[in-house]
Amino acid sequence: MSSIRRLSGEESLSLYSLLKAEQRPLHDILSEFNSNSSLSRSRHFTLSSYLLMLLQGNKVLTTTQRLIAFALLLEAYSSQSPASNPFISFILNAACHEESEKVERAFILKLLGVDGSNSGKEFLKQSASEYVKGFDQSLHDFPPLDQLQQQFPDKVHQEPYRSLFKDGSVKNVVPDPDVPFNCDADSPEFDLHPGTKPKIGSGDKDEAVVGLLSNRSLEGLSPRWIRPIPPRLPILDGELVWLNPDDNHELMWDYGMCVDTSRGAAVRDLIAKALKGALAPAQQEQVLVELANDPKLVYHCGLTPRKLPELVENNPLIAVDVLTKLINSPEIAEYFTVLVNMDMSLHSMEVVNRLTTAVELPSEFIHMYITNCISSCVNIKDKYMQNRLVRLVCVFLQSLIRNNIINVKDLFIEVQAFCIEFSRIREAAALFRLLKSLE
Numbered sequence: 001m002s003s004i005r006r007l008s009g010e011e012s013l014s015l016y017s018l019l020k021a022e023q024r025p026l027h028d029i030l031s032e033f034n035s036n037s038s039l040s041r042s043r044h045f046t047l048s049s050y051l052l053m054l055l056q057g058n059k060v061l062t063t064t065q066r067l068i069a070f071a072l073l074l075e076a077y078s079s080q081s082p083a084s085n086p087f088i089s090f091i092l093n094a095a096c097h098e099e100s101e102k103v104e105r106a107f108i109l110k111l112l113g114v115d116g117s118n119s120g121k122e123f124l125k126q127s128a129s130e131y132v133k134g135f136d137q138s139l140h141d142f143p144p145l146d147q148l149q150q151q152f153p154d155k156v157h158q159e160p161y162r163s164l165f166k167d168g169s170v171k172n173v174v175p176d177p178d179v180p181f182n183c184d185a186d187s188p189e190f191d192l193h194p195g196t197k198p199k200i201g202s203g204d205k206d207e208a209v210v211g212l213l214s215n216r217s218l219e220g221l222s223p224r225w226i227r228p229i230p231p232r233l234p235i236l237d238g239e240l241v242w243l244n245p246d247d248n249h250e251l252m253w254d255y256g257m258c259v260d261t262s263r264g265a266a267v268r269d270l271i272a273k274a275l276k277g278a279l280a281p282a283q284q285e286q287v288l289v290e291l292a293n294d295p296k297l298v299y300h301c302g303l304t305p306r307k308l309p310e311l312v313e314n315n316p317l318i319a320v321d322v323l324t325k326l327i328n329s330p331e332i333a334e335y336f337t338v339l340v341n342m343d344m345s346l347h348s349m350e351v352v353n354r355l356t357t358a359v360e361l362p363s364e365f366i367h368m369y370i371t372n373c374i375s376s377c378v379n380i381k382d383k384y385m386q387n388r389l390v391r392l393v394c395v396f397l398q399s400l401i402r403n404n405i406i407n408v409k410d411l412f413i414e415v416q417a418f419c420i421e422f423s424r425i426r427e428a429a430a431l432f433r434l435l436k437s438l439e
Contacts, residue, residue, distance in 0.1 A: 007050055012210045014039050015047060018072065019054075020206070022064040026131075027124040029068060030075045044076040048087055055094070060209060064128035067107050070094070071124075074111050096145040103132055106140040114143070114151060266290070268302045274318055275310040288321055298325040305334040309342040316347040320354045327359045336362070340369045344376040344389065349396045356405045366406055370397065374418045387425060394419075394427035398434060408438050 007015070014036055018029050033039060039047060051069045054060050061069060070091065077085040085091070094100060095108040110123055123131060267290045270283055279287070291298055303311065303322055312319045323339075326332050342348060352369055355361055373393045380386045397415060400406045408415070412435065419432035 007046065009210075011039065011043070011047070015050070016206065016210050019061065019065045019068050021068070022062075022129045023127050025125055025127055026068070026071055027121070030071060030124070033072055033075055045086070048073055048076045052087055052090060054209070055090075063101060063104065064132055066104055067128045067131065070104070070108055071111060092145065092148050096142070096148060102137045102140070102142075103135045105142055106135065106137075107131065109140070109142070114148065264297055264300055267297055268300070271301045271303055271311075271318075274315040275307055276314065278314050279318070284315065284318060287318055291321060291325060295325055298322055299329070305331065305338045308335055308338045312339070312342065312351050313345065313347050316351045316354075319351050320358065323351070323355060324358050336365045340365060340372060344373050344393075346392055349373070349392060353396060353399055356400065357403065363406075363410075366400070367411060370400075370406070370411060371414065374414065377418070378421070390422045390425050391427045394425070394431045398427075398431055401434060401438070408435065 018033055021029050034041070051073050055066060055069055055073075073087055073091065074085065091108060091112070095105050095112070097105070126134070267287060270279065270287050273279060273283070274287070291301075301322070308319065311322070323332075323335060326335060339348065339352070352361075352366075356366065373389075373396070377386060377390050377393055380389060401408055416432070416435055419428045419435065422428040423432065
């Protein structure tokens with residue numbers, strides 16, 4: 001705003017004469033605003049800025065003059081969409097300001113075309129005075145600001161920069177609390193000095209407004225920073241060494257100190273052996289008993305998801321017990337991922353089958369495991385191994401179906417195709433008959 005040239009005397013008179021034309025049709029005023037040689041289109045931004053200044057001071061213009069000012073503010077950018085108007089934020093705020101007059105808010109909504117009526121611009125054939133006289137508040141709804149801003153989402157912004165002294169500055173138009181609202185010729189009397197009771201005449205007001213437009217800038221009166229910015233102090237060599245350590249430490253007692261860890265060490269040793277080969281029955285029993293006595297020991301036994309396939313192949317019963325105790329662990333999903341992606345074998349199916357009867361497994365895991373089993377049977381090249389695996393898978397699927405572990409309807413097509421492909425095998429034929437009986 002600081003680069004805007006002030007209005008000339010001719011521009012001020014022309015602009016204020018339009019604001020005072022309260023009895024003229026509004027479309028005539030807007031037409032003159034566009035055609036008046038003293039109000040050239042190149043100066044519309046400056047003219048709009050001064051209109052904004054007058055509208056911000058609630059006591060400067062009368063109600064009818066404020067309506068004309070808002071109409072001019074939007075007319076200045078009528079060749080573009082309303083959202084492109086640089087003053088759209090002020091206009092929307094004025095339309096939603098609770099303390100503003102209802103007639104003013106309704107008029108702005110009509111100018112924006114968001115009042116819900118189908119009258120278009122017919123109301124501009126009226127004068128501002130006629131509009132105010134014929135205004136019926138009951139016929140208008142006033143939307144909240146956030147709802148109104150949604151119709152102009154691209155241009156309604158906050159100020160990109162706000163000076164530190166913005167809130168401390170004094171506006172060019174300072175409302176006088178001793179002057180009645182709108183200060184027109186019919187205003188009640190008020191005292192300037194004891195014994196005198198003058199009125200504010202319309203001529204005085206006209207002269208004041210024109211003088212305001214001609215002789216005031218848009219910058220306002222802001223406080224000045226009269227002191228220089230203090231220089232930075234030099235950084236001393238030892239300044240970075242200066243520390244203020246926090247010495248308020250609390251002692252933490254290690255309750256695990258001197259606790260007998262031999263049981264945990266024994267289980268870890270046995271798990272390490274179980275990853276390399278089958279344990280003796282007595283060793284398997286020791287692991288199962290120790291895990292049953294201390295359920296938390298499973299988190300410290302040395303097993304990780306990456307090592308699970310080795311435990312499944314060498315000691316499936318221990319794998320089932322460990323996975324059962326880890327079912328509520330945050331890492332159980334990683335164990336299931338490893339289990340479903342490992343090579344299919346008798347031991348892996350035994351582990352999954354035992355888990356289905358011991359705990360409730362995610363249906364996605366069971367379906368994915370069955371799909372992996374069927375794919376492994378189809379892709380194997382060795383006919384002997386293929387027939388053996390098909391029998392194992394068929395027996396495995398029959399067990400899941402009879403125990404109601406899976407819903408056959410979810411995998412019916414895939415399992416039926418598997419049975420038909422290997423119908424030469426007795427177990428596949430039996431599985432196919434079981435599927436047919438469930439239809």
